[in-house]
Amino acid sequence: MARSELYPEIQPYESGMLAVGGPHQIYWEQVGKPDGAPVLFLHGGPGAGANPTHRRFFDPAHYRAVIFDQRGSGRSRPLGETKDNTTPLLVEDIEALRRKLGIQRWIVFGGSWGSTLALAYAETHPEACTALVLRGIFLCRRSEIDWFLYGIRAVFPDQWRIFAGHIPEAERGDLLAAYHKRLMNSDPAVHMPAARIWSTYEGACSTLLPSPE
Template identity: 55%
Template sequence: MSERRTFYPPIEPFESGHLDVGDGHSLYWERCGTKGAKPVVFLHGGPGGGIGPDHRRQFDPDLYDILLFEQRGCGRSTPFASLDDNTTWHLVADIEKLREMCGHEQWMVFGGSWGSTLSLAYAETHPERVTELVLRGIFLASQSEYDWLFRYGASEIYPEEWERFLAPLPEDGRDDPVTAYRAILTGEDRDAKLEAAKAWSRWEAATVTLLPQPAVMEEFTEPEHALAVARIENHYFKHDCWLEDGQLLRDIGKIRHIPGIIVQGRHDSCTPPSAAWALKKAWPEVELNIVDDGSHLFNEPGVLDGLIRATDRFAGKSAL
């Protein structure tokens, strides 16, 4: 097997700013790489996550014009951790506003975890605007996936972390953690809200790595990060991400003509491979790469190798 690919060298944005998308929301965005090169939009995970310097490094900066942004309520976008006018369909509309801002007729869409969900929702809404799709850690927002993460499934793999996750909740709320957490995360008690946010985000951190990574746990439980992730994720999951159960698979016919590559960790306990397999069955033309020693995060060696090979291929580079 050839040597695994890793990050391109660090780069800085050549442009950045905030875009007023209405409803009182202003989105932080940045463009990196080469202006006028192959356009791509990067969709981060969560919902409630953000962007960092390493996200830029999954693309050859000489060949890509990379637009990264932080979704409503996330990171440097304002208002911080806001749930108002914050739905999947608001985000789909925001992506179109960003495309128009950049002056692109079409672009490649790259998203992992929740970003894969949003990528599919955007592509199925605006298939004429998408040239290719690169997806990681597939999440289809199905009831079985919610149940895996918040009822029975991941709890069997991480029983000690599951108990930590349930600890902030009243006994009578533990059969429906998403609803019980919502009451706390939207409440007025700031201390209880922060405790709940850290517990919610810690549970996610436990499920996203193949082996324990203290740095990931520290990042996920940092108060500002935890508050945005917990509030926005809970808000989306409580509302089924504003998607009908099975909707993304039902509407896959709208995008089957678009070239696509999926990179999926075999041991992903956050978004298990069953969703990627279901997507592949509905979309036979997509290339599915299951990484046998991979979990959920984009920067794990095998997952990162698959993602960079995908972006290189769609930029016309020969395989190494």
């Protein structure tokens, strides 16, 4: 969807930080109609964070949209923290946010990694879900991970060559482990190039048609 097809830019009518255990505080905001139909937006990544464009997915005359940055992401603190940052804890963060905002049930809207988290939340707390809206579904199954790391070279050979080429040939049998080792390295000279190449690869392979933007 082109940005011109989204709803107009909008500012939150409420925002804050919620302490969720350990070192983590998550940023949250609400946009749209305060007494509208509640809908929760779950961003991708993990770690991508939400951005102002995501507010524009929802008709502000109808929806009370809740948007938050998951642990370690975006405006949540501490940024990039992986300690106490697991899927079950993210699920409970969602539930803590629902209770804080006094919402009985809500629509859960997630894309990519957000679709995985939405399903995990709905399985754990079905009583809190009115409906699920899932897009760009990625469920972190082995088959999907293998396709992303290796199979996709049949469609995007040039992008894959750059992605794999950052890793020494001896480590290319497990690109996930090789990139994880570099991304978790504390030296910016190691983790920043790996992060840029990973992000560029993921972005280039996210659509079959080039984006006009």
